[in-house]
Amino acid sequence: MNGEERGSGGDIPLSGCLCGHSAAAGPRTHSQMSGRRVGFCLSHKKRRRMNLDAFADFCAGHGVEVVEIDLTQPLVPQGPFDVIVHKLSDVIVEAEHDSQSQQLLANFQSYVSAHPSTVILDPLPAMTQLLDRFASYRIMSKLHNSLRDWRICSPPYLEINSASDLSSIQQAVMTQGLSFPLNRKTIFFNSHQVSKPESSSDLTALDEQMPCLPPPSSEAVAALVKELRVQLGMALFGVDVIINIHTHTLTVIDINIFPGYEGVPLFFSSLLSHIEYVLDKQTSAGPQATGSPESAQTTSGPSPATTGL
Secondary structure (H helix, E strand, O other), X not given: OOOOOOOOXXXXXXXXXXXXXXXXXXXXXXXXXXXXXXXXXXXXXXXXXXXXXXXXXXXXXXXXXXXXXXXXXXXXXXXXXXXXXXXXXXXXXXXXXXXXXXXXXXXXXXXXXXXXXXXXXXXXXHHHHOOOHHHXXXXXXXXXXXXXXXXXXXXXXXXXXXXXXXXXXXXXXXXXXXXXXXXXXXXXXXXXXXXXXXXXXXXXXXXXXXXXXXXXXXXXXXXXXXXXXXXXXXXXEEEEEEEEOOOOOEEEEEEEEOOOOOOOOOHHHHHHHHHHHHHHHHHHHOOOOOOOOOOOEEEEOOOOOOOOX
């Protein structure tokens, strides 16, 4: 379950499902990518939603072999891999209390350490930071100054690390410009039921009096994604953004690890182009785990609510 309050200040949700990639030249020819092997380590749900079979067919047309990785089996016989694309966030979380998940994660890390020429999308340390809500907020807060010219900001937040007296907490809340929404009714909802393009919910329905806003400029979105790639050291992430109907200010409220890309145009070619980019970068820079390109295009898909998986 995930709950987000719709503010009374005139903010409406805006889809922020973004993918940074380098695609200026488009996917390479069959001969140029011939023999490359890309391993995918995904849950069954993620595999299905991404339509991995269709992506494998698409890659085959460019000489790239897609291999599904089974973490329950030894990885060496399944390799070698030029690139591994994964979403191990669930395994990382489960490893905190589950011995089987701990072993799966250890096996994966052992393989990565033994094969430094394999590119990991995205690096585990970079991914792990987004599992901490306040680490995400700290990253988002850095956007306020660097993206001020684009009218992009992050919401105020407060992290209380130790027990304090009530007056100290109240003072800290006031200092951060926060207030408790205790005069308002609590909204309970499942984010997967309201945050998809095909969703139909009272929470995503616009008021009849609400003006129809144009989408944010592509330049602003590109600036946001470029800055986040630098901050995160990642390329496969999603951003949840709301836009104020009065000021048109964009507020980043969440960052998601390898989200769903439903509705994103040309996602297959964008992902393959990024894979090609990191392989080129790895070849020129030597064996290393490469997570985010220095220059990229961005794509975004419209939906009635924030998007993330």
